[in-house]
Amino acid sequence: MATEKEKLIDMYRTMVRIRTFEERVFKEFTAGNIPGFVHLYSGQEAVATGACANLGPDDYITSTHRGHGHLIAKGGKTDKMMAELYGKKTGYNKGKGGSMHLADPDLGILGANGIVAAGIPIAGGAALSAKLRGTDQVTLCFFGDGATNNSRFHEGVNLAACLNLPVVYVIENNLYAISVRISYACKIANVADRAGAYGIPGKTVDGNDVLAVYEAVGEAVTRARKGQGPTLVECKTYRWRGHWAGDAQSYVGKEEIKEWMKKDPIPRFRKQLFEMRVLTEKDAARIDQEINEEIKKAVEFAEESPLPDPEEVLTDVYA
Ligand SMILES: Cc1ncc(C[n+]2csc(CCOP(=O)(O)OP(=O)(O)O)c2C)c(N)n1
Numbered sequence: 671m672a673t674e675k676e677k678l679i680d681m682y683r684t685m686v687r688i689r690t691f692e693e694r695v696f697k698e699f700t701a702g703n704i705p706g707f708v709h710l711y712s713g714q715e716a717v718a719t720g721a722c723a724n725l726g727p728d729d730y731i732t733s734t735h736r737g738h739g740h741l742i743a744k745g746g747k748t749d750k751m752m753a754e755l756y757g758k759k760t761g762y763n764k765g766k767g768g769s770m771h772l773a774d775p776d777l778g779i780l781g782a783n784g785i786v787a788a789g790i791p792i793a794g795g796a797a798l799s800a801k802l803r804g805t806d807q808v809t810l811c812f813f814g815d816g817a818t819n820n821s822r823f824h825e826g827v828n829l830a831a832c833l834n835l836p837v838v839y840v841i842e843n844n845l846y847a848i849s850v851r852i853s854y855a856c857k858i859a860n861v862a863d864r865a866g867a868y869g870i871p872g873k874t875v876d877g878n879d880v881l882a883v884y885e886a887v888g889e890a891v892t893r894a895r896k897g898q899g900p901t902l903v904e905c906k907t908y909r910w911r912g913h914w915a916g917d918a919q920s921y922v923g924k925e926e927i928k929e930w931m932k933k934d935p936i937p938r939f940r941k942q943l944f945e946m947r948v949l950t951e952k953d954a955a956r957i958d959q960e961i962n963e964e965i966k967k968a969v970e971f972a973e974e975s976p977l978p979d980p981e982e983v984l985t986d987v988y989a
């Protein structure tokens with residue numbers, strides 16, 4: 671029970687860390703302090719957190735253009751992430767990757783990715799490697815509803831199913847691909863139903879319920895570790911901010927955003943933890959304060975770090 675309690679508190683801390691990181695990034699981006707593009711994860715914290723809580727340090731994840739939450743949930747350090755977003759030498763990619771190329775192979779983080787659905791074949795490769803090496807490593811492959819209409823989804827999931835690979839596909843159905851609503855681009859209610867076409871299990875869960883995600887992905891991870899092949903887990907959720915941090919969301923009704931904000935996964939989980947007597951109001955306030963301090967320091971670290979030297983422009987281009 672002690673371990674279980676620690677785990678739940680850790681999951682709560684991760685969700686707060688993601689939200690605090692993202693909202694600070696939004697602020698700094700809006701102020702012009704972060705170059706390039708950022709795609710924020712606020713509202714979707716329960717997915718990355720619940721899914722990655724099933725992984726160990728040796729397992730892999732592939733991510734997307736909306737990757738900050740995935741990295742944090744897999745153990746990415748917020749100071750090195752922030753420095754990378756600022757384009758600084760101390761960042762995960764020495765300041766040359768930015769938000770959409772954040773990666774840490776030592777933590778099994780095979781990279782954020784600016785190409786929609788491109789993580790799917792990479793996850794297949796990582797899972798095939800684990801299988802050939804005879805390890806029990808699992809690969810979690812995150813992607814959005816939009817990616818499920820890309821050909822890489824069909825090819826990648828079909829091949830992984832045929833090869834019985836230890837991979838778990840986590841679809842974050844946040845209802846939109848940029849400004850295109852999922853109902854316009856897909857004629858089935860639950861994308862996870864597509865699993866049947868590949869002969870693998872598929873499940874749709876409330877993606878704002880961290881414990882539901884944890885459980886569904888947990889079952890899929892267990893199957894994968896036992897050599898029983900891939901699973902598709904669809905998590906229904908919502909992104910609070912625009913497609914990217916500067917998007918005015920003119921295609922979304924204000925009421926819709928308000929409705930989803932009422933389903934905020936963080937206070938929802940906090941309430942559950944209070945009811946379970948795992949967390950007190952005082953604990954929650956302490957966690958908020960610790961994380962605020964951590965993110966403040968991450969920004970200071972990023973601001974104070976040097977830019978990469980011009981001579982480094984052609985180094986680390988290829989691994
Ligand atoms: C192959 C490819 N096609 C199109 C784009 C442009 N694009 C960037 S993000 C995006 C939408 C992705 O939607 P979804 O998969 O639902 O992820 P979300 O942004 O909702 O997290 C598109 C079409 C791209 N980056 N790569």
Ligand SMILES: [Mg+2]
Binds near residue numbers: 842
């Ligand atoms: Mg989407």
